[in-house]
Structure formats: structure tokens, C-alpha cells
Amino acid sequence: MLESYLRSRLSEKEILLMTHIVLGYPTFEDSFKIIQAMVKGGVDLMELQIPFSEPIADGPVILHANQKALALGTTVNKCFDFAQKVTRTFDIPFLFMSYYNILFKYGVDRFAADTADGHLRGAIVPDLPPEEGQDYLKAMEKHNLAPIFIFSPTTTAERMKYIASFAQGFIYCVARKGVTGVDTDFSGQLERYLARCRKATGLPLALGFGVKDKEDIDFLRGKVDIAVIGTQTIRLVEKEGVGVVEEFIKNLTE
Amino acid sequence: MIERGYYEGFGGAYLPEILIVTFDELVETFQKAKSDPSFWQEYTEIMSTYSCRPTPLTFAENLTARFGGGRIYIKREDLNHTGAHKANNVMGQGLLVKRMGKTRVIAETGAGQHGVATATMAARFGFKCTIYMGEVDMERQRPNVFWMERLGAEVIPVLEGTRILKDAINEAFRDWVTNMDTTHYVLGTACGPHPFPEMVAYFQSIIGKEARKQILKYEERLPARIYACVGGGSNALGIFSGFLDDPVELVGVEAAGRGLNSGQHAARLCSEDASIGVAQGYKTYFLQNSDGQMKETHSVAAGLDYVGVSPILAQLKESGRVRFEATTDRQVVDALSLTIRKEGLIPALESAHAFAQAFKEASTLSKDDIILINQSGRGDKDIFTVADAFADPKWQEFIKNKAEQYHA
Numbered sequence: 001m002l003e004s005y006l007r008s009r010l011s012e013k014e015i016l017l018m019t020h021i022v023l024g025y026p027t028f029e030d031s032f033k034i035i036q037a038m039v040k041g042g043v044d045l046m047e048l049q050i051p052f053s054e055p056i057a058d059g060p061v062i063l064h065a066n067q068k069a070l071a072l073g074t075t076v077n078k079c080f081d082f083a084q085k086v087t088r089t090f091d092i093p094f095l096f097m098s099y100y101n102i103l104f105k106y107g108v109d110r111f112a113a114d115t116a117d118g119h120l121r122g123a124i125v126p127d128l129p130p131e132e133g134q135d136y137l138k139a140m141e142k143h144n145l146a147p148i149f150i151f152s153p154t155t156t157a158e159r160m161k162y163i164a165s166f167a168q169g170f171i172y173c174v175a176r177k178g179v180t181g182v183d184t185d186f187s188g189q190l191e192r193y194l195a196r197c198r199k200a201t202g203l204p205l206a207l208g209f210g211v212k213d214k215e216d217i218d219f220l221r222g223k224v225d226i227a228v229i230g231t232q233t234i235r236l237v238e239k240e241g242v243g244v245v246e247e248f249i250k251n252l253t254e
Numbered sequence: 255m256i257e258r259g260y261y262e263g264f265g266g267a268y269l270p271e272i273l274i275v276t277f278d279e280l281v282e283t284f285q286k287a288k289s290d291p292s293f294w295q296e297y298t299e300i301m302s303t304y305s306c307r308p309t310p311l312t313f314a315e316n317l318t319a320r321f322g323g324g325r326i327y328i329k330r331e332d333l334n335h336t337g338a339h340k341a342n343n344v345m346g347q348g349l350l351v352k353r354m355g356k357t358r359v360i361a362e363t364g365a366g367q368h369g370v371a372t373a374t375m376a377a378r379f380g381f382k383c384t385i386y387m388g389e390v391d392m393e394r395q396r397p398n399v400f401w402m403e404r405l406g407a408e409v410i411p412v413l414e415g416t417r418i419l420k421d422a423i424n425e426a427f428r429d430w431v432t433n434m435d436t437t438h439y440v441l442g443t444a445c446g447p448h449p450f451p452e453m454v455a456y457f458q459s460i461i462g463k464e465a466r467k468q469i470l471k472y473e474e475r476l477p478a479r480i481y482a483c484v485g486g487g488s489n490a491l492g493i494f495s496g497f498l499d500d501p502v503e504l505v506g507v508e509a510a511g512r513g514l515n516s517g518q519h520a521a522r523l524c525s526e527d528a529s530i531g532v533a534q535g536y537k538t539y540f541l542q543n544s545d546g547q548m549k550e551t552h553s554v555a556a557g558l559d560y561v562g563v564s565p566i567l568a569q570l571k572e573s574g575r576v577r578f579e580a581t582t583d584r585q586v587v588d589a590l591s592l593t594i595r596k597e598g599l600i601p602a603l604e605s606a607h608a609f610a611q612a613f614k615e616a617s618t619l620s621k622d623d624i625i626l627i628n629q630s631g632r633g634d635k636d637i638f639t640v641a642d643a644f645a646d647p648k649w650q651e652f653i654k655n656k657a658e659q660y661h662a
């Protein structure tokens with residue numbers, strides 16, 4: 001189970017690190033190398049985004065990565081094949097991240113079955129609130145996968161409880177309003193929001209959107225269980241290449 | 255909690271968590287307004303004093319004679335202030351924005367009509383206004399960009415994706431998830447997450463309510479057929495909604511672009527290239543590949559080349575209540591040309607799709623039958639596209655001279 005893995009990691013390490021990549025960007029070969037570097041750098045778990053043509057919750061950097069990956073011929077089947085290779089090679093949990101249409105067109109049950117077959121542990125689907133996700137929830141449960149749900153600063157206390165009642169593994173807390181890839185103000189306000197999240201669920205908490213360096217992660221220490229680095233590694237790879245990824249990851253939690 | 259807003263399996267609200275509260279507020283404001291009898295009164299009042307409602311019904315005597323079939327009437331949504339039915343939706347949403355106490359509006363636009371209407375409403379109500387428009391559409395519809403900017407709106411070119419309408423919608427959502435406290439997203443058609451399909455169709459229903467009354471007054475009977483073009487579906491739902499319970503055949507006309515087999519069209523309800531999916535917050539037919547990636551679309555009319563379609567129309571298609579057809583760019587330009595010459599009316603390229611389909615069928619109806627065409631907008635905005643389609647030499651000369659003038 002994802003949650004018990006996280007708990008056992010947390011008994012050794014104060015804050016865990018989750019990273020995100022867009023599959024097939026810049027190429028599948030690079031995706032593999034980036035994952036390798038991240039694992040070596042000490043990442044605890046990873047999101048693998050299956051690109052979608054309309055990623056409405058993502059900012060410009062991840063949006064471009066999605067579009068490029070698709071333009072270069074990334075398909076859902078290739079993502080499944082690739083993910084299987086990755087889970088066989090690396091010993092950390094992997095999750096799929098995508099938008100609901102990808103699951104819907106693939107067949108929600110088939111998607112869950114193949115995700116489980118590929119030894120991934122769960123999925124994050126940002127445009128699927130629990131209200132619309134009953135088929136998805138059933139399929140995920142049947143295949144023993146964690147449906148990761150999202151809290152946002154606008155989520156009421158009552159709704160946090162409602163969402164938490166469907167969630168498994170951990171809760172992904174969105175740090176602020178907006179899309180991915182914009183800086184977040186790590187402040188007292190964020191702290192109060194995280195305290196609200198903590199009150200609503202016993203699951204581990206992850207915080208993402210705008211986490212980009214060691215300073216951000218130091219702020220989060222003791223406040224959340226998992227820090228999520230998304231856009232920043234894509235920017236880094238674009239600017240400086242895959243070679244610097246391992247060092248970057250290593251320095252984050254040291 | 256979200257009221258789900260489904261139309262026999264189509265619709266819903268597939269929203270990022272951050273927007274749930276914003277939609278709850280919108281649903282509540284809309285429901286309250288809708289059940290407050292004074293709201294519709296306020297709405298029709300502003301439409302009659304600020305826009306041009308009721309818009310007339312015009313008997314097209316020459317076109318009727320030309321086809322020798324049914325008597326052709328045209329509902330004149332082109333006479334709305336800003337030149338299209340878009341004004342109906344925008345003024346309605348503007349009243350809701352006032353109720354919610356927000357101070358800024360954003361919108362997407364394809365043909366530019368919705369952008370101009372939104373910018374106009376913002377000027378009138380004193381809201382700040384930002385319009386997202388695909389770069390390709392900005393090139394096609396420059397006159398509307400000009401007017402939006404004069405009206406005080408900021409027009410942001412969208413360089414992502416296919417750089418047309420659907421991409422502008424994505425960008426508007428990205429703005430909204432950041433600024434929802436002060437900002438309302440004035441979605442331009444009966445698509446998107448609940449409550450937009452219901453809300454936009456509600457405001458556009460003013461078209462059908464008027465048209466039914468008018469045709470009964472003039473002819474003392476109902477039309478046999480009603481034609482409306484279908485982009486997202488708002489003008490079609492607007493006119494159809496007045497006749498849903500009547501024995502009237504309703505025909506929605508999509509853009510066949512360069513042909514239904516060309517891969518360059520926007521026919522979601524009458525082509526094999528579309529299938530059911532979930533994107534931009536709702537479930538409907540989309541032009542997408544087998545992985546669920548959206549395809550490129552094409553139409554000579556920028557307002558029709560959207561990848562999705564109203565979930566309400568998807569349901570009306572499945573139930574068989576509305577028939578869907580598609581006409582090509584070429585047929586549309588011919589129909590436009592004929593309408594201009596015969597009636598002195600200049601429909602928008604979007605609206606001309608409805609005319610083209612009606613012309614294909616008019617002669618098969620009897621002389622006692624009535625045909626009603628919804629002229630959703632006027633064609634002034636299309637002058638560049640239409641002049642190109644006719645390769646008008648005098649126009650080209652004018653543009654050349656104008657360009658030289660700027661070079662000097």
C-alpha cells in the first residue's frame with residue numbers, strides 16, 4: 001500500500017520528495033534518464049504525466065511539455081509501456097498523472113487494470129472531483145490503487161472531509177490559486193492553510209505548485225510530509241540538460 | 255456541493271478543485287436569479303433599451319420565390335447591439351456578475367463577436383475586461399480586435415495549441431483559477447462545466463420565445479422547420495428552445511469546412527471523427543483521436559470551429575429531437591452571396607451555414623410550409639474573409655493602397 005510505504009519512509013526522513021515529469025518530453029529516452037537521475041538523487045516517489053492536448057490546470061512550462069510530447073508522437077500505449085519499464089527498473093513508487101479524458105477514452109476500468117499491471121501505485125487526475133469520479137473510484141479500489149485527491153486553499157473544511165473520505169495514499173495540497181509553475185509565497189497564510197488540511201485528514205499531506213528550491217522545502221519541513229517539485233525540474237532540464245538533475249535533487253533535502 | 259447538470263449522460267462539471275467554490279457560488283446566484291420573477295423582467299428590459307429586442311422576424315420574399323418551396327422567415331439576431339446573439343448571453347451574465355459583486359470579467363472569443371459583446375457589457379457595467387483570443391482568429395477577425403481594444407478590453411493572443419477557440423477557452427480557465435475572487439468568466443456558448451450550458455441556453459431562450467410569438471402573429475401557425483448554425487450551440491438552443499414541445503423539425507447545421515472526409519471540418523454531431531469525451535470541464539462529443547487528444551478543426555467561420563458542442567445538443571441529437579447536418583465552406587460562401595443579392599441581408603459566415611442548409615432543402619417543402627432561419631449575427635466582421643473568398647480585386651487594391659500609406 002502506498003500509505004504504508006510513505007509512513008515507513010517518514011520514519012527515516014522528515015520530509016519526502018515527489019517529482020513530476022511529462023512522459024515523452026523531450027523524448028522517452030530523456031524521460032528515462034531524468035527518472036534515473038532523480039532516483040539517484042534521492043526522490044521518494046514520482047508522478048508520470050501522460051500528456052493531454054488540453055491540460056487546463058497546468059501553466060505554460062508543463063503545457064508546452066505536453067504539446068511537444070504529443071507532437072513528437074507520444075501515445076497512451078507508449079506511456080504504459082514506458083511506465084512498465086520504469087517500475088521494473090527503479091524501486092520507488094510511481095503514480096500516473098493525467099486528465100480525465102485520457103482515462104475515459106482508454107476505458108476507466110482498463111486504465112486501472114493496466115496501471116496495476118504496470119506496478120504503478122495510483123493516479124492523480126486534477127479535473128476529476130469525487131462527485132464525477134464514481135466509476136474511477138470503483139476501478140481504482142478493485143485494482144488496489146490509490147486515487148490521489150486534491151485540496152486547495154479554497155476548499156472548505158466540510159469539503160476537505162468529504163474529499164478525504166475517498167482519498168487513499170496521501171492528499172495533494174495545492175499551495176495557492178492558479179496553475180502550475182508560478183512562484184508561491186511561502187508564508188504564514190500557507191501555514192494556516194496546511195493546518196486546516198492536517199485537521200481534515202489523517203492521510204499524509206503533499207504540497208505542490210511553486211515549490212522550487214531548498215528554501216521552500218525547508219519552510220515545509222514539519223508542516224507537510226511530501227514536497228512536490230514539478231515545473232522546476234522541467235525548467236532545469238530545458239536550461240541545463242539532464243546532467244544537472246541528480247545534483248539538484250540531492251541538494252533539495254540535504 | 256455541485257448540482258451536477260447532466261443531460262442524459264452529457265454535461266457535468268469536471269473541475270479542478272480550486273474552482274469548486276467559485277462554481278458553487280455561480281450555481282447559487284443563477285438559481286436564485288432564475289427563480290426571482292423580477293430578474294427576467296430586468297433582463298428583458300435591458301435587452302430592449304440597450305440592445306434591440308425584440309429583434310424582428312423578416313419575411314424573405316425573394317428567396318422564397320427563388321426556391322419555390324416553403325415561406326422563408328429570418329429571425330434577425332444580427333440586429334442585436336454588437337451584431338450577434340452573443341449580446342443576449344453576455345448581458346444576462348453581466349447582471350449575474352453585478353449580483354456576485356465581482357469587478358472583472360474575462361472571456362474567450364473565436365469570431366470575436368463574443369469578445370466584442372463582453373467588452374461592451376464590461377464598458378457599460380464598469381467592469382475590467384480581458385479577452386483571450388487564438389492568434390489565428392486574431393488574424394482572421396482583426397476588426398473585432400480593434401473594437402474590443404477601443405472598448406477598453408485587453409485582448410491577449412493565445413499562442414498555444416491550435417491557436418483557435420478551444421485554446422482561448424483553456425487560457426481563460428487558467429486566468430480564472432488565479433483570479434476567481436474578483437473575476438467572472440463569461441463563457442460564450444452553451445458549453446463548459448455546469449451551470450454554463452443551462453445558463454447560456456436560458457439567456458438565449460429569449461430568441462425562441464420571441465420567434466414563436468412572432469410567427470404565430472404573422473402566419474397563425476408554426477414553422478415546419480427551423481435552421482440554426484451550431485458552433486458551441488447557443489444560438490441554436492436559443493431558437494430551438496421556443497419550439498421543443500411543438501411539432502416542428504429542428505435542424506442544427508455544423509461546419510463541414512473543406513468536406514466531412516477532408517479531416518478539416520468542425521462537425522461533431524454528424525461526423526465519424528467525433529466521439530464522446532470529457533474536456534474543458536464537461537462531457538460531450540469532441541473531435542478527438544482514439545487516445546482522447548483533441549484534433550484540429552477548420553471552418554471558414556471562426557465561430558464554428560470549436561472541438562466540442564453543447565451537452566444539451568448532444569442529448570437532443572441522441573434523442574432524435576434535433577437533426578444535424580453540415581455544409582461546406584464553399585456552399586456557405588455561395589449561400590451568403592445569394593442572401594446578400596436577393597434580400598439585402600448580410601449574415602455572418604457562421605449564420606450563413608443555416609442559410610446554406612435551408613437552401614438545400616427549401617424547394618422540397620410545400621408552399622404552405624414555413625421555414626425559419628436564425629440569422630445569428632451580421633457579416634460586417636467577415637469583410638476580409640469574404641473579400642478573399644471572392645478574390646475581390648477592388649478590395650485588394652484598397653488594402654494595398656492602405657498598406658502603402660502605412661509604409662510611407
Ligand SMILES: Cc1ncc(COP(=O)(O)O)c(C=O)c1O
Nearest residue numbers: 443485486487488489557604631
Ligand atoms: C454570429 C455567430 N453565430 C454563431 C456562432 C456560433 O456560436 P453558437 O453555436 O454558440 O451560437 C458565433 C460564434 O462566435 C457567432 O459569432
